[in-house]
Each structure stands twice: as C-alpha cells, then as structure tokens.
Amino acid sequence: MPAIPHVAILGAGPIGLDAALACADAGWPFTVYEAADTAAANVRAWGHVRLFTPWELNVSHRMRAHLCDAPSDGPCPTGTELLTRLLRPIAELPALTSRIRYHTRVVGIARTGLLKHEQIGTTARAALPFTLLLDTPDGEDTAEATMVLDCTGTYTHPNTLGDGGIPAPGERALAHRITRTIPNTTDPTHWQGTVLLVGAGKSAQTAAATSPPSPAPGSSGRSATLPPTGAWFPTTPSPHARNSSTSPRR
Ligand SMILES: Cc1cc2nc3c(=O)[nH]c(=O)nc-3n(C[C@H](O)[C@H](O)[C@H](O)COP(=O)(O)OP(=O)(O)OC[C@H]3O[C@@H](n4cnc5c(N)ncnc54)[C@H](O)[C@@H]3O)c2cc1C
Structure with missing residues (x-):
C-alpha cells in the first residue's frame, strides 16, 4: 500500500x-x-x-x-x-x-x-x-x-499588454499609473480625469459595464473607451488616479 x-x-x-x-x-x-x-x-x-x-x-x-x-x-x-x-x-x-x-x-x-x-x-x-x-x-x-x-491562483500575476504577453513598449514606464484589477468605481473621488480602458477580457468588460457614463464634452469628469485589447489607466495625470488598473485576463 x-x-x-x-x-x-x-x-x-x-x-x-x-x-x-x-x-x-x-x-x-x-x-x-x-x-x-x-x-x-x-x-x-x-x-x-x-x-x-x-x-x-x-x-x-x-x-x-x-x-x-x-x-x-x-x-x-x-x-x-x-x-x-x-x-x-x-x-x-x-x-x-x-x-x-x-x-x-x-x-x-x-x-x-x-x-x-x-x-x-x-x-x-x-x-x-x-x-x-x-x-x-x-x-x-x-x-x-x-x-x-x-493553489495560489493567478490574481496577482495579471497579463501585460504587449503582443504575445510581454509588456508593450512604454508599459513598464507607465506601471505606476496602471491598475491591473477591476477598480471599485463607486468611489467618485478616486477615478478623476480621463480613463482609458484597454482590454477585451471579462475583467475589462466588467470594468466598462460598471464605470460611470462618459461625461459631457468639456466637463472635468471621466470617459472610458474600449479598444480591442487591456487595462485602466488615466490619460491625464491625477493624484487620485496614480494607483490606477488592468484586469487579469480571465
Ligand atoms: C473579478 C473576478 C471575478 C470573478 N468571477 C468569477 C465568477 O463569476 N465565477 C467563477 O467561476 N470564477 C470567477 N472568477 C475566477 C475565480 O475567482 C478564480 O478562478 C478563483 O478565485 C481561483 O481560486 P484559487 O483558489 O485558485 O485562487 P485565488 O482565489 O487567487 O486564491 C489564492 C490564495 O492563495 C494565496 N497565496 C498566493 N500566493 C501565495 C503564496 N506564495 N503562499 C501562500 N499563499 C499564497 C492568496 O493569498 C489567496 O488566498 C473571478 C475572478 C475575478 C478576479
């Protein structure tokens, strides 16, 4: 035995x-x-x-x-x-x-x-x-x-944005402004300025679906777009958005 x-x-x-x-x-x-x-x-x-x-x-x-x-x-x-x-x-x-x-x-x-x-x-x-x-x-x-x-999961090992899974050019330099998890967008003070949503996985879709509507032109609110491939990151500097987001692709 x-x-x-x-x-x-x-x-x-x-x-x-x-x-x-x-x-x-x-x-x-x-x-x-x-x-x-x-x-x-x-x-x-x-x-x-x-x-x-x-x-x-x-x-x-x-x-x-x-x-x-x-x-x-x-x-x-x-x-x-x-x-x-x-x-x-x-x-x-x-x-x-x-x-x-x-x-x-x-x-x-x-x-x-x-x-x-x-x-x-x-x-x-x-x-x-x-x-x-x-x-x-x-x-x-x-x-x-x-x-x-x-059984340690994948949550803390999100994908990077480049072709084939390597970091895209410039991605590492912007790492401090990229959030790689789904943000809690119910906090109105946290996500200010323009936010670019990159990705086509379920996390990106969830982030898009739960983000507030795009602001009126000229307002100081947030807008989100969903290109075909990865991540949340603010395209305008904001002290609140510095910790910002890309979802692990699931
Ligand atoms: C936003 C989101 C939504 C999801 N929704 C769904 C859903 O609707 N339905 C569904 O089926 N799945 C869903 N999933 C996927 C599902 O949550 C995961 O597949 C599941 O949590 C994986 O479980 P796990 O135990 O493998 O890993 P995890 O849940 O990631 O747990 C891993 C654990 O290991 C610990 N750990 C990590 N490294 C170490 C280490 N070196 N030493 C000791 N401990 C360590 C961590 O602290 C953690 O407690 C979702 C995932 C996410 C991120």
Whole structure:
C-alpha cells in the first residue's frame, strides 16, 4: 500500500480550501499555507464585483457536504458574499481551521537534497520529499511535505499588454499609473480625469459595464473607451488616479 502523503496546500482560496476538504475526507495529513490574514484573500480584494456564476456553480459538492447551510439559490453573489457566506465558514470548519497557517507565504519549493537539474524524471527524485521555504511573521522557516498542491491562483500575476504577453513598449514606464484589477468605481473621488480602458477580457468588460457614463464634452469628469485589447489607466495625470488598473485576463 502506498504511503499516506503529507500534503502542503499553497493558498487558502476556493481551490486550496476544496483541496483541504479532500485531504480531510481522505484522512491525509495536510497543512494549508496562506500568505494573507484570511482565507480567500484574493476574492476579498475583488469583493465589490458581482460574480457571473450563481451559487450552485460556486459551491462544490464537497463544500456542500461539509457546510450544509451553504447557499444554494438566489442572485449571483458578490465576491464579499462568496467570502463571508461560503469560503470563510469553510475555512473555520473544525476539520480545517487548525490546519491553516495564515501570514505564511511559500517563497520556494525544492526536492530535499537535490538541485533542480539533478536526477530529473527519475523515481529516485520523485521519492524525495519537498522542502518549503516560508516567510512568516517570525521570520523565515522551513517545512517538509511529500506532496505539494499549488493553489495560489493567478490574481496577482495579471497579463501585460504587449503582443504575445510581454509588456508593450512604454508599459513598464507607465506601471505606476496602471491598475491591473477591476477598480471599485463607486468611489467618485478616486477615478478623476480621463480613463482609458484597454482590454477585451471579462475583467475589462466588467470594468466598462460598471464605470460611470462618459461625461459631457468639456466637463472635468471621466470617459472610458474600449479598444480591442487591456487595462485602466488615466490619460491625464491625477493624484487620485496614480494607483490606477488592468484586469487579469480571465
Ligand atoms: C473579478 C473576478 C471575478 C470573478 N468571477 C468569477 C465568477 O463569476 N465565477 C467563477 O467561476 N470564477 C470567477 N472568477 C475566477 C475565480 O475567482 C478564480 O478562478 C478563483 O478565485 C481561483 O481560486 P484559487 O483558489 O485558485 O485562487 P485565488 O482565489 O487567487 O486564491 C489564492 C490564495 O492563495 C494565496 N497565496 C498566493 N500566493 C501565495 C503564496 N506564495 N503562499 C501562500 N499563499 C499564497 C492568496 O493569498 C489567496 O488566498 C473571478 C475572478 C475575478 C478576479
């Protein structure tokens, strides 16, 4: 019989939490490493956005089996509702809560005792455990695991705008004025001046659909256009718009 693995789950987002439930169901020891102070921190970051999928498509069979009062109908939730009504309660289940290490970012993974070019593709390499390098509030730490599930998502790795996925010429110089996530446009003081919306992915479409209407000609308000390809960025300097936006293409 194969040995029971000790599983390291990287990230307590929707996928990491479902993986944790699968490990708990299988009786496998596991640890979830979560960089933030909460489960589903990336979902929290876009909490103002309403999902395009209804509850029944957001709750896995496994989540529903563990959380019998998980939402099952009603309008599509916002990210905040997904977090507070499903993902945080899942993370607080007795089977999971003591297994999640918050404020713990995994910054490196290696096969214990081997460099990355050594014994590639061999059963000897596959038999070795993993060593994880962790950033914790108390400094660096290491941990071991025999199986690693990378559930860290893509939210903090948005696409760049250039052809083939490399930065477009000039994009890096404008990085401080580009926001690569869907902005919360309900704040009327934040997005002033002209805003150029670039992109044709779902995030760009959402940003376009939720942005206020274009201002009258000559007014100091905001306007948005949607060329066929990426991002929000102010075309006129504005102190409020400096942190500004491109959505990860989903
Ligand atoms: C605006 C927006 C709207 C969306 N709407 C929908 C929708 O309607 N329907 C749908 O099905 N999907 C939707 N999605 C996609 C869906 O949210 C994602 O596919 C889902 O959140 C992915 O889950 P995940 O667990 O893989 O990653 P994430 O949700 O990104 O979670 C990753 C977790 O890993 C943690 N982490 C990251 N790096 C590390 C590290 N090195 N060490 C430790 N922890 C780390 C993060 O803090 C985070 O908690 C939407 C996404 C966005 C951005």
